Amino acid sequence: MTSNLQQQYQALCDQVNYHNHHYYVLDNPQISDAEFDELYQALAAFEQAHPQLIDANSPTQRVAGQAIAGFTSVVHAQPMYSLDNAFSDNDLADFDRRVKERLKQSVNLEYCAEPKMDGLAINLRFEKGQLVQATTRGDGVSGEDVTHNIRTIRSIPLQLLGDGWPAILEVRGEVFMRKKEFLAMNQRQLILGEKPFANPRNAAAGTLRQLDPKVSAQRRLSFYLYGWGEMSSDWSQPETYAQTLDAFAQWGLPTNPESALVQGVEGMADYYQQLLAKREQLPYEIDGIVYKVNSIGHYAQLGFTAKAPRWAIARKFPAMEKWTDLLDIEIQVGRTGALTPVARLQPVEVGGVVVSNATLHNLDEILRKDVRIGDKVIVRRAGDVIPEVVGPVLSLRTEPLAVFTMPSHCPICGSEVIKEHDKAVHRCSGGLFCPAQRKRALQHFVSRKAMDIVGLGDKLIDQLADQEIVRHPDHLYALDLPVLLRLERMAEKSALKVLAAIEASKQTTLARFIYALGIPEVGEVTAKNLAQHFKSLDALQNADQASLMTVDEIGEVVAQQVRHFFDQPHNREVIDALLAAGIHWPDPELKQALPASASPFAGKTVVLTGTLAQGSRTEAAAKLEVLGAKISSSVSAKTDFLIAGENAGSKLAKAESLGITVLNETQFLEMMEPING
Numbered sequence: 001m002t003s004n005l006q007q008q009y010q011a012l013c014d015q016v017n018y019h020n021h022h023y024y025v026l027d028n029p030q031i032s033d034a035e036f037d038e039l040y041q042a043l044a045a046f047e048q049a050h051p052q053l054i055d056a057n058s059p060t061q062r063v064a065g066q067a068i069a070g071f072t073s074v075v076h077a078q079p080m081y082s083l084d085n086a087f088s089d090n091d092l093a094d095f096d097r098r099v100k101e102r103l104k105q106s107v108n109l110e111y112c113a114e115p116k117m118d119g120l121a122i123n124l125r126f127e128k129g130q131l132v133q134a135t136t137r138g139d140g141v142s143g144e145d146v147t148h149n150i151r152t153i154r155s156i157p158l159q160l161l162g163d164g165w166p167a168i169l170e171v172r173g174e175v176f177m178r179k180k181e182f183l184a185m186n187q188r189q190l191i192l193g194e195k196p197f198a199n200p201r202n203a204a205a206g207t208l209r210q211l212d213p214k215v216s217a218q219r220r221l222s223f224y225l226y227g228w229g230e231m232s233s234d235w236s237q238p239e240t241y242a243q244t245l246d247a248f249a250q251w252g253l254p255t256n257p258e259s260a261l262v263q264g265v266e267g268m269a270d271y272y273q274q275l276l277a278k279r280e281q282l283p284y285e286i287d288g289i290v291y292k293v294n295s296i297g298h299y300a301q302l303g304f305t306a307k308a309p310r311w312a313i314a315r316k317f318p319a320m321e322k323w324t325d326l327l328d329i330e331i332q333v334g335r336t337g338a339l340t341p342v343a344r345l346q347p348v349e350v351g352g353v354v355v356s357n358a359t360l361h362n363l364d365e366i367l368r369k370d371v372r373i374g375d376k377v378i379v380r381r382a383g384d385v386i387p388e389v390v391g392p393v394l395s396l397r398t399e400p401l402a403v404f405t406m407p408s409h410c411p412i413c414g415s416e417v418i419k420e421h422d423k424a425v426h427r428c429s430g431g432l433f434c435p436a437q438r439k440r441a442l443q444h445f446v447s448r449k450a451m452d453i454v455g456l457g458d459k460l461i462d463q464l465a466d467q468e469i470v471r472h473p474d475h476l477y478a479l480d481l482p483v484l485l486r487l488e489r490m491a492e493k494s495a496l497k498v499l500a501a502i503e504a505s506k507q508t509t510l511a512r513f514i515y516a517l518g519i520p521e522v523g524e525v526t527a528k529n530l531a532q533h534f535k536s537l538d539a540l541q542n543a544d545q546a547s548l549m550t551v552d553e554i555g556e557v558v559a560q561q562v563r564h565f566f567d568q569p570h571n572r573e574v575i576d577a578l579l580a581a582g583i584h585w586p587d588p589e590l591k592q593a594l595p596a597s598a599s600p601f602a603g604k605t606v607v608l609t610g611t612l613a614q615g616s617r618t619e620a621a622a623k624l625e626v627l628g629a630k631i632s633s634s635v636s637a638k639t640d641f642l643i644a645g646e647n648a649g650s651k652l653a654k655a656e657s658l659g660i661t662v663l664n665e666t667q668f669l670e671m672m673e674p675i676n677g
């Protein structure tokens with residue numbers, strides 16, 4: 001009976017292990033996540049029902065509940081060597097020559113080339129196929145027992161797959177953290193108010209030093225193997241390094257898919273170029289390439305130096321971390337007014353790219369890292385991520401340096417700098433007046449939900465702003481044909497269109513206008529609420545914080561922003577200039593007098609065409625919008641009304657053919673009567 005249960009249990013464990021291996025090692029899942037969960041739950045339920053059967057290496061037992069008290073030192077059964085380094089093709093050629101000399105061989109040698117993972121060397125000891133111990137390299141002679149943490153790595157089997165393995169098998173490889181995990185983990189560190197790790201290697205090391213395996217399990221380490229230690233003689237090892245690793249892979253151990261066999265120095269150099277080009281796209285960090293003589297028969301003849309085997313060498317990549325001087329911290333003003341401190345560095349080559357600037361993000365970050373102008377700093381580039389200042393080299397800070405502070409006024413426009421409540425960001429309050437914010441402000445001003453000036457795209461705004469033709473939005477209303485025609489790629493037809501759109505935008509609504517001003521925190525809905533509440537720009541501009549806070553959905557932060565915006569004299573100047581240019585809107589009071597829903601136009605789609613005698617089409621459109629109509633530019637089956645002025649053309653014909661209600665100007669005005677009267 002028990003043996004039957006045991007068989008059932010073993011079968012379940014085997015199934016979970018099999019799918020784990022396909023998922024974590026082979027990257028080739030055989031069942032869906034949901035099916036896997038079901039299987040895993042079945043195993044967990046079985047164990048709950050039969051606790052006496054639980055195997056310490058069951059896949060459910062990776063996180064072995066308890067934290068350990070400390071690390072025990074373990075003497076390695078066989079020493080863990082390091083590697084000699086090569087920094088150039090010449091160094092590699094020397095290595096190849098030395099090997100051939102020792103082997104008294106002149107033909108090209110075959111090497112196995114593999115990425116040099118930037119992590120930590122680990123020895124895994126399997127006895128009878130079960131993982132019994134994992135140790136760090138330590139000083140090469142003895143390391144620390146980190147079995148409890150290594151067991152949490154899903155790609156490492158707790159029980160070797162298949163059979164045929166030696167009774168004692170030690171495999172060696174690198175534990176590392178993938179870039180994605182590293183970023184996610186640092187984000188969690190920040191949320192928890194803890195110090196982020198400087199790089200994936202430190203993060204992996206910190207994770208292995210955790211006493212509580214639950215923490216390591218969360219941080220998701222990875223592993224690739226690249227060697228072996230003690231192996232009992234009940235196994236006949238293949239003749240080459242590559243075949244040996246293949247055998248290990250058959251037992252469920254993860255090997256690096258980038259590994260390849262290459263021939264002679266030329267093959268080594270080709271592989272170097274290929275992997276270097278791929279470096280930034282790899283999901284983990286590597287600091288070079290390791291070349292190993294493939295034929296194991298040669299190993300005994302080549303032997304070891306005091307620290308490294310003579311049959312292997314590491315060719316280093318350009319370092320991704322360098323030290324340089326922090327010359328200055330400058331402030332850049334972003335498009336939304338956010339002040340970003342930027343490190344000006346003594347130019348230094350990092351990973352093949354010369355770096356002279358790096359973002360410092362914000363003041364909190366600078367204080368947290370404690371970087372000061374004059375420091376020697378560690379600069380790091382990770383993949384295609386922008387260069388980063390990791391921190392100062394404190395041992396080299398010989399004289400006291402001033403702690404960095406943010407300026408109280410915008411370095412571009414001199415406006416007051418404000419720090420938003422509870423946010424790390426400092427912001428220039430210059431708004432429309434600050435040149436650095438102008439382009440962004442202009443883009444916002446002309447956008448569809450703001451003044452809706454079609455045809456004024458980002459490229460055009462860039463040109464107008466760069467050439468200082470338009471510095472504030474009111475300058476848009478002074479543009480004329482000759483000025484536009486002087487711009488790059490501007491034909492007369494599109495210039496005329498732009499001018500017409502600018503002209504049409506003068507007729508707007510108070511809500512659109514408030515939104516267009518780009519007051520921080522004031523989006524479309526807030527702008528509408530403000531317009532509805534205050535009904536006139538004057539009333540809004542003069543409202544104090546307390547009365548602003550009585551408006552729907554407006555709290556202290558928004559009220560403060562609004563008050564602050566209108567307190568800046570230059571914002572007032574721009575607003576006055578806009579009004580002087582002819583921007584106007586129907587009085588929202590009128591909407592109050594007649595509930596929009598009461599109008600025959602409420603909720604209707606209306607198209608305007610031809611020339612109206614009383615006021616422009618855009619004015620009529622704005623009034624209709626106030627009443628809740630949707631204005632469309634073309635006639636379709638969805639159109640409810642076509643308002644046709646003098647000389648109406650194709651739109652009128654189309655509306656008639658579709659049987660859509662057509663109103664002439666008199667009829668239109670009659671239907672608008674309540675609002676005009």
Ligand code: IVH
Nearest residue numbers: 081082083114115116117120121174226290
């Ligand atoms: S072979 C006796 N292969 O590099 C052979 N090491 O600088 C010793 N490393 O301690 C190691 N990737 O932590 C080897 N593909 C790779 C490697 C690799 C990373 C690390 C390992 C070693 C260090 C030596």
